[in-house]
Amino acid sequence: MTSMLEVAGLHTFYGNIEALKGVDVAVNEGEIVTLIGSNGAGKTTLLNTICGNPRVARGRVVLFGQDVSSRETYDIVRLGISQVPEGRRIFPGMTVLENLQLGATLSDPAHFQSDVDMAFAMFPILKQRQGQRGGTLSGGEQQMLAIARALMSRPRILLLDEPSLGLAPMIVKQIFAVIRELNQARKMTIFLVEQNAYHALRLAHRGYVLANGKVVLAGTGAELLASPEVRKAYLEGGA
Amino acid sequence: MAEAAAAAAPAAPSRSFDARAALIESAKVAFVVLVLAATMVGVEIADVTGGHEVRTRFGQVAAAAGVAFAARYVLVLLRHGRHGPVLVGAGAIAALLIGVLAVEWATGQRTIGRYLLPFENPVMDWVLAAIALFLFGRAAQLRRLEGRTASATEASEARWGDRGRWLIRWLGPAFFGFGLVFPFLFFIAPDIVDRRMLDIAVLVLTYIMLGWGLNIVVGLAGLLDLGYVAFFAVGAYSYALLADNFSLGFWICLPFAGIMSAFAGILLGFPVLRLRGDYLAIVTLGFGEMIRIILLNWQAFTGGPNGLSGIPRPTLFGIPFEEPDEDKLTFHGLLGLEFDTSHRIVFMYFLIFALAMLTNAFTQRIRRLPVGRAWEALREDEIASRSLGINPTNTKLTAFAIGAMFAGFAGSFAGTRLGFIAPEMFTFLESAVIVAIVVLGGFGSQLGVVLAAILLIGLPEVFRELKDFRMVAFGLAMVGIMLWRPSGLISHRDPTIRLHPAGRGGGS
Numbered sequence: 118m119t120s121m122l123e124v125a126g127l128h129t130f131y132g133n134i135e136a137l138k139g140v141d142v143a144v145n146e147g148e149i150v151t152l153i154g155s156n157g158a159g160k161t162t163l164l165n166t167i168c169g170n171p172r173v174a175r176g177r178v179v180l181f182g183q184d185v186s187s188r189e190t191y192d193i194v195r196l197g198i199s200q201v202p203e204g205r206r207i208f209p210g211m212t213v214l215e216n217l218q219l220g221a222t223l224s225d226p227a228h229f230q231s232d233v234d235m236a237f238a239m240f241p242i243l244k245q246r247q248g249q250r251g252g253t254l255s256g257g258e259q260q261m262l263a264i265a266r267a268l269m270s271r272p273r274i275l276l277l278d279e280p281s282l283g284l285a286p287m288i289v290k291q292i293f294a295v296i297r298e299l300n301q302a303r304k305m306t307i308f309l310v311e312q313n314a315y316h317a318l319r320l321a322h323r324g325y326v327l328a329n330g331k332v333v334l335a336g337t338g339a340e341l342l343a344s345p346e347v348r349k350a351y352l353e354g355g356a
Numbered sequence: 357m358a359e360a361a362a363a364a365a366p367a368a369p370s371r372s373f374d375a376r377a378a379l380i381e382s383a384k385v386a387f388v389v390l391v392l393a394a395t396m397v398g399v400e401i402a403d404v405t406g407g408h409e410v411r412t413r414f415g416q417v418a419a420a421a422g423v424a425f426a427a428r429y430v431l432v433l434l435r436h437g438r439h440g441p442v443l444v445g446a447g448a449i450a451a452l453l454i455g456v457l458a459v460e461w462a463t464g465q466r467t468i469g470r471y472l473l474p475f476e477n478p479v480m481d482w483v484l485a486a487i488a489l490f491l492f493g494r495a496a497q498l499r500r501l502e503g504r505t506a507s508a509t510e511a512s513e514a515r516w517g518d519r520g521r522w523l524i525r526w527l528g529p530a531f532f533g534f535g536l537v538f539p540f541l542f543f544i545a546p547d548i549v550d551r552r553m554l555d556i557a558v559l560v561l562t563y564i565m566l567g568w569g570l571n572i573v574v575g576l577a578g579l580l581d582l583g584y585v586a587f588f589a590v591g592a593y594s595y596a597l598l599a600d601n602f603s604l605g606f607w608i609c610l611p612f613a614g615i616m617s618a619f620a621g622i623l624l625g626f627p628v629l630r631l632r633g634d635y636l637a638i639v640t641l642g643f644g645e646m647i648r649i650i651l652l653n654w655q656a657f658t659g660g661p662n663g664l665s666g667i668p669r670p671t672l673f674g675i676p677f678e679e680p681d682e683d684k685l686t687f688h689g690l691l692g693l694e695f696d697t698s699h700r701i702v703f704m705y706f707l708i709f710a711l712a713m714l715t716n717a718f719t720q721r722i723r724r725l726p727v728g729r730a731w732e733a734l735r736e737d738e739i740a741s742r743s744l745g746i747n748p749t750n751t752k753l754t755a756f757a758i759g760a761m762f763a764g765f766a767g768s769f770a771g772t773r774l775g776f777i778a779p780e781m782f783t784f785l786e787s788a789v790i791v792a793i794v795v796l797g798g799f800g801s802q803l804g805v806v807l808a809a810i811l812l813i814g815l816p817e818v819f820r821e822l823k824d825f826r827m828v829a830f831g832l833a834m835v836g837i838m839l840w841r842p843s844g845l846i847s848h849r850d851p852t853i854r855l856h857p858a859g860r861g862g863g864s
């Protein structure tokens with residue numbers, strides 16, 4: 118297996134707050150890897166650092182064999198990585214279709230038509246809402262749009278930051294089904310940050326647990342699900 | 357203005373009417389008006405033979421406070437659902453005032469108006485009538501809405517939305533057509549469209565072009581530029597200096613002026629585009645002033661405060677608009693027309709019309725291209741844009757450069773129209789007016805810019821007779837727009853991509 122994304126000894130600072138204190142994570146081709154951890158553990162910070170904002174303070178981020186630690190975000194995403202950011206960040210004043218069009222900024226315009234068709238097949242509700250402004254979509258619809266937009270650039274690896282946040286169980290199920298489908302049918306590599314540890318670990322091949330800016334546990338999805346620490350800290354009462 | 361604010365606010369939930377509270381509220385408003393009016397109109401310095409004399413006009417100040425008191429009281433009544441008395445009272449007063457004013461205006465004689473109207477000024481008389489009419493209209497509107505259920509109101513509003521969109525779609529072509537035939541009215545109906553009107557139209561078109569140019573920077577890319585007039589100045593001086601030093605004509609200089617301005621845009625943009633929002637606005641403001649001060653002080657090159665004069669007029673494919681001459685081909689000589697300077701103004705009109713339309717067409721087109729889409733994306737969410745592969749610095753720089761380029765074109769035009777330029781023509785006030793046009797037009801709306809330019813530039817020019825009240829009207833118009841259309845005259849944004857072909861029929 119080739120490593121698509123490799124994070125080694127990563128430190129990230131916000132001013133003089135050290136949010137990541139030496140993180141090592143690897144994602145191999147064709148895998149779903151999940152990252153769990155409590156609020157403020159540094160999960161979002163890790164995804165954002167991989168994408169170049171904030172900058173790497175110490176350590177390395179290697180993407181498809183290239184060190185991207187000191188590159189700009191817009192340059193890094195050119196390599197074939199795409200992010201569904203925390204809070205979705207869709208363009209509120211633009212229509213669904215315009216949001217998808219912006220997602221395709223880096224891809225060949227000749228693909229646009231078929232990629233939109235694919236997105237609409239994945240999320241039929243978006244097809245109905247294609248002329249509606251992003252800001253007026255419901256939370257679940259916005260999440261679907263964020264995923265669809267991230268896929269428009271035909272990434273080789275997709276980073277997802279809490280895609281199930283604030284969604285009804287039905288929709289959460291749908292989103293997780295889409296993630297599995299992307300991985301199985303389209304062979305997409307996925308790095309998934311989740312609070313919903315039970316679902317995420319069941320879906321993932323491997324997982325990491327982040328606490329206070331450090332990886333404290335790593336293993337296969339099944340191993341982590343069975344581990345007493347994970348059960349105690351992240352699954353108790355939940356699931 | 358306070359009246360209007362209250363009118364625009366949604367009706368308060370409580371319907372019980374407390375006369376004491378209403379009186380106190382009205383008294384407060386009247387007091388504010390009293391203080392403001394006392395300082396602004398209460399004292400007048402009049403020229404009398406042999407010097408000045410201070411005159412007081414406290415009667416009028418008191419009248420203004422009284423009017424404010426009454427109007428506010430009526431608004432409180434309306435807020436509490438007492439439409440009936442207002443409908444009758446305000447209606448009667450409005451009818452009386454308008455009737456009297458109309459008769460007096462038609463006959464040109466001041467009769468009973470002298471006793472009815474406290475202000476010794478025809479404009480204020482009409483303002484008074486307008487206030488009464490407004491209150492009457494508001495009462496009628498509320499009365500009409502009263503019986504309706506919420507959903508009926510909503511449905512009617514939705515219908516208005518549709519009608520509004522329809523209007524917007526047709527207003528653009530209508531304005532374009534009107535703009536095309538307007539100068540011919542000068543020949544057909546010279547008593548309606550005189551030379552002055554033509555001049556005003558040229559001025560309005562210049563501002564429309566500037567508004568459209570700035571709209572690229574502020575409306576599309578979301579970068580608040582308070583020094584836009586600097587690029588206008590660079591364009592004007594580029595043309596004047598090129599023409600002066602190298603004896604080049606307008607058409608050759610026009611692209612150069614645009615390039616120089618675009619270059620100035622990049623020069624400014626490069627160091628400052630990392631700044632955001634207010635900080636960017638302040639720096640651009642400083643840049644605008646810097647350019648003006650350089651122009652003012654670089655005497656040898658720019659002529660300093662005296663400016664540059666004798667800027668050559670543009671030609672029509674090399675044919676000048678000059679007095680016919682035996683050995684020179686001129687426009688009038690060619691067509692065998694009698695020489696008339698107003699033909700040159702008509703030509704100027706079409707020149708700026710074409711330049712403005714070029715700006716508009718360019719903007720409409722570029723919005724649909726990747727760079728235009730990137731501008732709008734950056735305005736909406738810079739972080740998301742970056743993670744989709746948009747380079748924010750380059751994208752913003754292009755917006756700055758292109759916006760500046762159009763200002764440069766407009767600057768060359770302004771130079772050639774007046775034949776003279778000076779640093780005082782490029783003050784911060786000009787930047788502020790252009791920003792106001794864009795903001796009041798509704799950030800990013802092309803049609804909104806046209807409406808706002810007509811409102812802010814055209815009307816004050818047309819009503820130049822009103823003298824000082826011109827600026828009051830300007831302020832009132834601005835406050836009015838902010839109250840009734842807080843997101844600009846036209847806040848509708850046209851999507852850059854229409855329905856996806858495969859999605860037809862599945863529409864919402």
Ligand SMILES: Nc1ncnc2c1ncn2[C@@H]1O[C@H](COP(=O)(O)OP(=O)(O)OP(=O)(O)O)[C@@H](O)[C@H]1O
Nearest residue numbers: 131134136154155156157158159160161162163203
């Ligand atoms: N822009 C910032 N400036 C300063 N501190 C920040 C910033 N962003 C995050 N932090 C801090 O860094 C730490 C990690 O934040 P991060 O957003 O990565 O947490 P998270 O694991 O994604 O949490 P959650 O599950 O709540 O989203 C937190 O303590 C947070 O307060």
Ligand SMILES: [Mg+2]
Nearest residue numbers: 160161162203
């Ligand atoms: Mg987070």
